[in-house]
Amino acid sequence: MSNLVRIAPGALTIGRPLPWDVFDADGNRLLCQGYVIQTDTQLEQLFERGRFKPRVIDVPQEDSEASGGEARCNPFTRYPDYLHALEAALAAIAKGQPDARKRLQDLAHALEQACSSSPDSSLALVHLYSVGPTIHEQIIFYGILCQLIARKFGLEEPRISILTQAALSANLALVSVADKLNALNKVLNSEQRRVIRKHPQRSIHALKATGIDNELMFTIIAQHHEQADGKGYPDGLSGADIRPEAEILALAERYVAMITKRAYRKRMNVTAARKLIANLADGSFRPAIPKALLQVLGEYPPGTLVRLENNEVGVITGRPVRARGPFARVVFDPSGNNYENPGERDTSEPGFGIRALEEPDIMPSMNFSRIWGFPE
Template sequence: MSELVRIAPGALTIGRPLPWDVYDADGNVLLCQGFVIQTDSQLDQLFERGLFKPRVIEVPQEDDEASGDEAECNPFARYPDYLQALEKALAAIAAGEPDARKHLQDLAHALEQACIKAPDSSLALIHLYSVGPTIHEQIIFYAILCQLIARQFGLDEQRIPILTEAALSANLALVPVADKLNAFNKVLSTEQRSVIRKHPQRSIRALKAVGIDNDLLFTIIAQHHEQGDGSGYPDGLSGADIRPEAEILALAERYVAMITKRAYRKRMNVTAARKLIANLADGNFRPALPKALLQILGEYPPGTLVRLENNEVCVITGRPVRARGPFVQVVFDSSGNSCDTRQERDTSVPEFNIQALEEPDIMPSMSFSRIWGFPD
């Protein structure tokens, strides 16, 4: 299959799910999306034999959007598309291509449709892949969270697409060095800190260079590292001088940083992250924004693992609906055996009450599309 390409070193990591299906040279599926690499030898074999199929994002037509529902919008299947489309969009901006913004808008639109039609699955992407995401994955996570927070907060619908574009492009200037910085376990040098502090302005200059002219977009990017108490950068703005869109992006980045592993610190579990978010309303953010994020996440966000009273280990698939849930699918039965069939549990039933979060060092392999009930 000529469209298959070799997996680049560093694209896969032990302990986190495969972001796409892996094929052999004849086009046969070796491993499905959601399989978790357990050992160095497995990783070496994949780099030696494995291929994957890059795909180009297809923007839904208006007629498709009107009739679409969650079953027709599978964020897990489209995850490789999102990553490929983001790389293409950012590369187009960096290269000064005149159609660069269209790539950015197409991806923002695709993510918007996913978040509207399949919000639980979109949110699950973030938690399933949060062990050690690349900078491109983190950026996709920012955009998803911005979509969800903005609607919960009540942001004008006309401004959400611009916010999503900002989430996708604000860290453009950091992309070449971000993964190295995340893997750096020493105190950052003056030069490294300077690169970080200047990235909003550099990203804006790159966007202007391809003919993009949108004041709201530039303002969101310029302000997304300002702090409500005036301690942020680059201008030390405070309070109402900071646009809510910029605070939404800052909050999205903050949450992803909390639950993401870095070389210099462990990742937080969602319980600890929720506690920190609850405290962010004290001077750093408009109080309604952390509240909106907490409402979106719930106590157990989709994509997190929990142990039930009957000793089953499950993955959260849906947030509570009225007096029921959150809903889960069984990953391991009460004897610790992997579950190969869909078995949903309503955790409001006493037998299936959530006992505790599960925080394995290595994520279990799961078929995400099957677990979330998407058609093959």
């Protein structure tokens, strides 16, 4: 298959689910998306033999939305498309290419459709791949979270679209250095801090150079590190001077940072992250915005692993609905053996209640499309 390309060193890591299917040079599938590499030997073999299939993102037409349904918008199979489309869009912006705006809008529209038709699956992406995401993965997470928070907050659809485009482009100026900064285990120096503080304006400058002219988008990007208590940057704005869209983006970035591993600290579990978010309603943000994120997440967000009262381990697939749930698909039986066909558990039923979060050092391999009920 001539459209397969080699996997670049660093694209895969031990303990994280594969972001796409892996093939050999003849096009035979070696591993499915969701498989977790366990050893250095496996990793080396994949870099030697593995290939993946980069694709241009396919944006459904407007008139197909009503009939599209969840089966037509599987966020798991589209995940590599989102990443490929984001890299292409940011590269087009950086080079000042005239198609940059359309690339950005198409990706924002694709995320909008995923979050509208498959909100639980879209939210699961954020948690399943949060162990050590690249900067491009983090940006996709920002876009997903902004979509979900903004709707819960009650933002109008046109503003949500602009917010999503801002989320996808606000960190353009950091892309080349973000992964290196996240890997540092020491205090940032003055030059590194300067780069971080300047990135909103540099990103805006690059967007303007492509012919993009949207003042709301520029304002969101410029203000997304301001804080309601006046302690943010670059202008120390406070209160109503900060757009709610900017606060939504800031909160999305902060939540991803909480649940993401860094060289200098461990990642938080969702319980600890929820407590911090609840505290943010006391001054750093408009109270309604952290509350909206807490409502989006629920106590156990989709994509998190939990141990049930019967000692099974499952992955949360759906948030509560009408006093039922949250819902889980069991991955391990009470003895710790893999289930061949994961069954669904309603954790509101006796015997299937959630005992605790599971935080394994290495995620278990899962077939995400099958677990979330998408056609394979």
